[in-house]
Amino acid sequence: MLIFQDFSFLQLLLWIVGGLFLLSLGRMVSLARQNRQIAKDNAKMEKWAVAQQAELISVHHDAQSWRAKTQRQFDAVRADLGARLEQAERGNAHAQKQADTTQEKALISAMAKINELETRLAAAKTAPPSAAAAAPSIPALPAMETLRMESLQAELAGVKADLDAQRHQNGELQRALLLARRKQPPARRNGARVPRHG
Incomplete structure (x- = not known):
């Protein structure tokens, strides 16, 4: 009886x-499958x-290339604008010099003509009336002298008006040149460089 109990x-x-x-074997097989799946997922x-x-x-690399290309284009545009600005400044200086020279010549010519007209007008006013006495057969001489003086005065007034117009035009050119210089980019005038982004 004891043996039977021990056997049971x-x-x-x-x-x-x-x-x-058997449970251990099943668990080992399951773990092996999971390991294989994890290894596949890890490789993926x-x-x-x-x-x-x-x-x-x-x-x-594309961003670096694009940035380098953009920087080259920006430098090229800035250099082109700088060259155009310098060319415009030289053109303005040359035009101003020509305008000053023309204005100076016009002023000198106008002043000479004014002086000549004033001299002729003064000579006509101070001329002795001997010519009228020497030729009594020409009664219209005083009227001709008056017309001549009026013509000289009108010519003198026209020359003075032209001189005033020249001075006004010179002032306008000076103001236009000053405005053009003020409109220049401050970064270009001060020699400052535009900061690079990135």
């Missing part, structure tokens, strides 16, 4: 151990990471 206990213990062994993630890194490097 051993049989139960054997069933328990066998069941645990590594490939994806490599692809993402290559794409990031390509985007960074």
Whole structure:
């Protein structure tokens, strides 16, 4: 009877151990499958990471190329604008010099003509009336002398008006040149460089 009980206990213990062994085998098989799946996923993630890194490097390279190209274009535009500004400044200086020279010549000519007309007018006013006495047969001589004086006075007034117009035009040119110089970019006048972004 005792032997039978020991055998039953051993049989139960054997069933328990066998069941645990079978559970262990199933768990090992499941873990092996999971490991294989994790290894596949890990390989896929590594490939994806490599692809993402290559794409990031390509985007960074494209951004660097675009920035360098933009900077070259900006430098070219700035150099072109600087050359045009210098050319415009030289043209303004040349035009101002020509205007000053023309104005000076016109003023000198006008002043000479005014002096000549004033001299002729003064000579006509102070001329002795001997010519009228020497030729009594020409009664219209005083009227002709008056017409001559009026003509000289009108010519003198016209020359003075032209002189005033020349002076007014010179003032307008001076103001226009001053405005053109004030409208120049301050970065170009002060020699400051435009900061680079990035």
